[in-house]
Amino acid sequence: MDNENLNKPSNDLIGDILRNYEKTGGMDNLKGKGKPLPDEYFSGDVFQHFQKIAKDAGFKPHWLKLQHEIRDELKDIAEKYASGQKNELQFRVTKVNEKIIAYNKTCPPPMQKGTIRLESIEAASNRW
Template identity: 75%
Template sequence: MDKDEYIPPVNDLMGDILRNYEKTGGMENLKGAGKPLSEEYFKGDIFQHFQKVAKDAGYKPHWLKLQHEIRDELQHIATKYAQGLNEDLHFRVTKVNEKILAYNKSCPPPMQKSTVKLESVENALNRWH
């Protein structure tokens, strides 16, 4: 057997899924089929286009989800602290600070925020709103 004749097996899972979908008629009634692409599609770079499509589809980046979780947790901690219910609050602040560090690693640099202390949770909550 010549080495030119040998064709290694290819594992193309996405290609297989699309071919099966096409065989069952799934590609026949797609929205916008047969229509030209809009000029907006060709403006900007690929990343900007991806961001627009993702935003239109309702996608939220991971850091934005973290931002909402942190804000909600800080609100809960601030309420408990104001009521004088301090048990477990130091632990919860530690957990929030871990989320803040994860947030800072994934968000745009101008949006990074510092960690919080239990004594200044009210001020931190104002920064996270």
């Protein structure tokens, strides 16, 4: 191995973006600038504080967004199934099952749910 390759400076893409943003004045009018951080930010678990700050800022995890999409889609499919409009509902159920699989890969394990069938769409809609 060549010593030159070992001592190359690494690329810091996020750092570069932040420095450029700061140079253009993007950091001048941030909410809370110049105010001390609350003491609660320095006690306890760092991850829990991150979650609280993210929640306060309106951030929703991807799995929660998926959960809402699945719920709304199931409600619509159940309504159409109940009214007898069964055109292409099986295709929509297949697409919802793909979303459920993606949801199960990202959500906390106790929140995972099974895939659905068109015949049991009403019960699935109530579960979600």
